[in-house]
Amino acid sequence: MNARPRPGVPWRRAVLVVMAASGLALGTAAATAAPGKPPAHRTAAAARAVSAPAASTCDPTASSLRPSGPPQVTSGSFMAKIRARGYLIAGVDQSTYRFGFLNPLSNQIEGFDIDMVRAVAKAILGNSNPGTVHFRAISDAQRIPDITNGTVDIVAHTMTITCDRLKLVDFSSVYFLAAQRVLVLKSSKAKSLDDLHGQKVCATHGSDSVDRIKQHHAIAVQVPYWTDCLVLLQQGDVVAISTDDSILDGLAAQDPWTMIIGPQLTSEPYGLAISKQHPEFVRFVNAVLQQLRTDGQWKSIYTRWLGTPVKNPPPAHYAG
Amino acid sequence: MTTSVGVSPGPVTTVPAVRRAWWRPRLDGATTPARLRLLLALLILLSLAWGVLAALTADQHASAAADVVAVSEPLSLDAEQIYTSLSDADATAANAFLAGGLEPTKARQRYQADITEAAIRIEAASALVGSSAARTQLPGHLAKQASAAGTAVGDDLAILSGQLPAYTDEVGTARADNRLGLPLGAAYLREASALLRETLLPAASDIYTRESALLTSASAQATGLPLIVVAVVAALGLGYVFFRSSRWLSRHTHRMVNYGLLLATLAGLVSLVWLVSAFVVGRGDLLYAQQQGSAPAQAFARAEVAALQAHADESLTLIDNSGEDSYQQDYLAQQKLLGPGPGTLLAAVQAAAGSGGPGRDVAAEARAWYQAHAALRATDDAGNHADAVKSAQSGDAATTFARLSTTLSEGIDTHQAVFAASARGGRDAFTGLAVGMIAASLVMVAGCAWGLSRRLAEYR
Numbered sequence: 001m002n003a004r005p006r007p008g009v010p011w012r013r014a015v016l017v018v019m020a021a022s023g024l025a026l027g028t029a030a031a032t033a034a035p036g037k038p039p040a041h042r043t044a045a046a047a048r049a050v051s052a053p054a055a056s057t058c059d060p061t062a063s064s065l066r067p068s069g070p071p072q073v074t075s076g077s078f079m080a081k082i083r084a085r086g087y088l089i090a091g092v093d094q095s096t097y098r099f100g101f102l103n104p105l106s107n108q109i110e111g112f113d114i115d116m117v118r119a120v121a122k123a124i125l126g127n128s129n130p131g132t133v134h135f136r137a138i139s140d141a142q143r144i145p146d147i148t149n150g151t152v153d154i155v156a157h158t159m160t161i162t163c164d165r166l167k168l169v170d171f172s173s174v175y176f177l178a179a180q181r182v183l184v185l186k187s188s189k190a191k192s193l194d195d196l197h198g199q200k201v202c203a204t205h206g207s208d209s210v211d212r213i214k215q216h217h218a219i220a221v222q223v224p225y226w227t228d229c230l231v232l233l234q235q236g237d238v239v240a241i242s243t244d245d246s247i248l249d250g251l252a253a254q255d256p257w258t259m260i261i262g263p264q265l266t267s268e269p270y271g272l273a274i275s276k277q278h279p280e281f282v283r284f285v286n287a288v289l290q291q292l293r294t295d296g297q298w299k300s301i302y303t304r305w306l307g308t309p310v311k312n313p314p315p316a317h318y319a320g
Numbered sequence: 321m322t323t324s325v326g327v328s329p330g331p332v333t334t335v336p337a338v339r340r341a342w343w344r345p346r347l348d349g350a351t352t353p354a355r356l357r358l359l360l361a362l363l364i365l366l367s368l369a370w371g372v373l374a375a376l377t378a379d380q381h382a383s384a385a386a387d388v389v390a391v392s393e394p395l396s397l398d399a400e401q402i403y404t405s406l407s408d409a410d411a412t413a414a415n416a417f418l419a420g421g422l423e424p425t426k427a428r429q430r431y432q433a434d435i436t437e438a439a440i441r442i443e444a445a446s447a448l449v450g451s452s453a454a455r456t457q458l459p460g461h462l463a464k465q466a467s468a469a470g471t472a473v474g475d476d477l478a479i480l481s482g483q484l485p486a487y488t489d490e491v492g493t494a495r496a497d498n499r500l501g502l503p504l505g506a507a508y509l510r511e512a513s514a515l516l517r518e519t520l521l522p523a524a525s526d527i528y529t530r531e532s533a534l535l536t537s538a539s540a541q542a543t544g545l546p547l548i549v550v551a552v553v554a555a556l557g558l559g560y561v562f563f564r565s566s567r568w569l570s571r572h573t574h575r576m577v578n579y580g581l582l583l584a585t586l587a588g589l590v591s592l593v594w595l596v597s598a599f600v601v602g603r604g605d606l607l608y609a610q611q612q613g614s615a616p617a618q619a620f621a622r623a624e625v626a627a628l629q630a631h632a633d634e635s636l637t638l639i640d641n642s643g644e645d646s647y648q649q650d651y652l653a654q655q656k657l658l659g660p661g662p663g664t665l666l667a668a669v670q671a672a673a674g675s676g677g678p679g680r681d682v683a684a685e686a687r688a689w690y691q692a693h694a695a696l697r698a699t700d701d702a703g704n705h706a707d708a709v710k711s712a713q714s715g716d717a718a719t720t721f722a723r724l725s726t727t728l729s730e731g732i733d734t735h736q737a738v739f740a741a742s743a744r745g746g747r748d749a750f751t752g753l754a755v756g757m758i759a760a761s762l763v764m765v766a767g768c769a770w771g772l773s774r775r776l777a778e779y780r
Contacts, residue, residue, distance in 0.1 A: 102639075
């Protein structure tokens with residue numbers, strides 16, 4: 001399938017399903033989209049990177065619990081506890097434009113991830129009044145500890161489902177599919193990460209993106225937040241930023257003199273993280289996500305934050 | 321020490337020959353005119369030596385006091401102002417940022433005033449350090465210390481003047497992005513704040529530390545005892561020589577009083593009294609300037625800087641609450657430094673403030689702010705970001721902080737005024753002292769020459 005021209009949407013979905021099921025990543029399909037580049041070694045690298053931790057039967061995109069019908073708050077469940085409390089506590093990002101960011105105009109946290117959380121809160125509490133969600137802005141590193149120690153009920157934080165993370169927390173079904181790419185200034189001659197050999201490329205501390213940058217023999221410059229990377233790019237301290245295209249889109253939207261280049265280097269399926277102690281909540285959230293997928297809300301949220309053309313929501317796959 | 325009038329022959333004649341000094345036999349063998357000439361030469365030499373010693377003593381104290389007033393004090397004041405202005409700019413920029421695109425005019429003006437003040441002070445300090453001529457007059461070890469500090473301070477000032485435009489540039493970009501509603505603005509503001517805290521403030525702090533040390537040294541030099549004690553001992557010795565001389569003269573020349581020597585002795589006495597009283601007055605003023613002026617001002621300034629940094633932390637936590645909560649951690653660290661409580665900055669402020677003047681209620685003011693801040697954090701953590709922002713901008717947190725900050729600023733101003741007035745008084749006590757000492761020694765020389773030449777003339 002490498003040799004095929006850029007596939008249409010239905011075909012692509014089929015490929016995604018197949019690849020996801022086999023533990024491969026979108027890298028293969030992405031590589032075909034890169035003009036003039038032999039995809040072979042990158043495909044292999046991407047496949048290796050994604051499948052390496054999944055030595056067992058782990059499949060990040062099909063590991064969640066199947067919902068039992070439409071979302072229902074059963075008595076004694078974790079959802080009932082949240083309803084009694086009156087608000088949902090969500091760990092979110094405050095600095096990723098379009099996914100989770102503090103809008104200076106409204107002083108509210110907004111974005112794609114935030115709308116996912118609001119949908120869950122509405123399903124539990126029956127309304128979306130102000131105060132039904134308590135947002136806690138947390139860092140990348142805080143996401144898993146905050147779930148395991150119960151500081152937050154749910155994490156919506158451009159969080160990729162990985163096999164390593166699945167050992168510690170549960171995830172919802174995939175609600176967004178991202179892929180690592182590269183952002184450069186429009187004056188750049190680079191066509192992909194390979195052209196940035198030996199040059200400085202920015203990513204956040206400890207992100208998986210750093211590993212990919214190093215694999216491509218670029219120098220990884222690490223900062224706390226993605227917007228810091230854009231500052232460095234604008235100030236000429238780095239030549240590129242490499243991470244999930246969802247994040248890069250948000251950065252590019254803040255600086256019209258940048259562009260996203262190159263193939264999709266990885267597949268990053270995003271999930272909402274939930275404690276392993278509340279399987280009923282995982283099923284509930286999956287039921288909510290299923291509603292969003294089918295009633296067109298997912299697409300309207302996509303349009304609201306990411307514009308057109310609208311993609312189709314990633315299909316849900318469950319572990320059983 | 322006055323000339324002796326009608327003193328009977330002293331113990332000189334009763335001293336056994338064996339115990340006589342080596343020069344005695346030669347002098348005994350000489351004629352009276354020869355002895356008189358020798359005495360004249362000795363007295364002139366001693367008068368001049370006294371003049372040199374007294375002038376040197378006066379000059380050391382005067383130049384140290386002058387350095388305190390003209391260089392060390394202005395430089396440490398400049399450094400303190402650079403530090404507080406930059407800290408205030410950091411806090412103001414962050415607080416104004418919270419308002420989004422519609423930044424309050426007052427905040428903008430305050431930020432601009434801070435930057436202007438810092439720039440003016442950096443330039444003034446550079447000019448002071450550059451004109452090191454003022455400090456070459458200083459006594460040896462102090463000049464060496466000043467020169468070493470001057471080099472380091474020069475480097476710090478170069479950092480400050482070089483990085484200040486970079487800082488304002490980043491704040492400007494942050495403001496522009498914020499106006500467009502872009503989260504990138506927060507990243508620029510964080511970057512600017514980091515540049516300020518990691519590069520600009522340490523340089524300003526270094527200048528302040530060095531100049532405060534130099535101010536203390538110069539002050540210690542101006543008020544120190546060693547040289548003045550040497551001078552007083554020398555003066556007493558000189559008085560004894562004049563006493564013996566006039567007694568010898570009255571015995572050998574059959575005149576009760578030698579008016580020349582009397583004049584010389586009086587001149588010497590006047591110069592000693594002047595030197596000692598100038599020293600006592602100058603020392604008192606300079607010590608008062610330090611104890612009631614610069615030391616309390618420094619206590620207030622240190623508390624002000626910590627409070628400003630905590631205030632910036634409060635705003636930055638709200639602006640960029642990306643979960644690391646490093647700014648909130650820093651707020652708590654600054655709060656701990658500030659106190660109140662034993663060993664804290666506010667304890668020093670309270671000690672300095674005494675029972676009157678600004679700073680009496682500083683502990684209560686600080687506690688009120690901490691309380692408002694804790695409430696603000698609770699509001700924000702509960703997801704009510706907009707209300708937390710309101711508290712930081714115009715609500716409880718804003719008003720309680722403003723009260724604390726105003727008290728601390730007033731404290732700095734009050735004590736700096738005390739310092740300036742007292743230090744000037746101290747410096748003025750030494751005015752004309754060195755010249756006076758030389759003049760007095762010349763009068764002494766003239767008196768000796770006049771008094772002894774008249775006796776010498778009788779032998780021609």
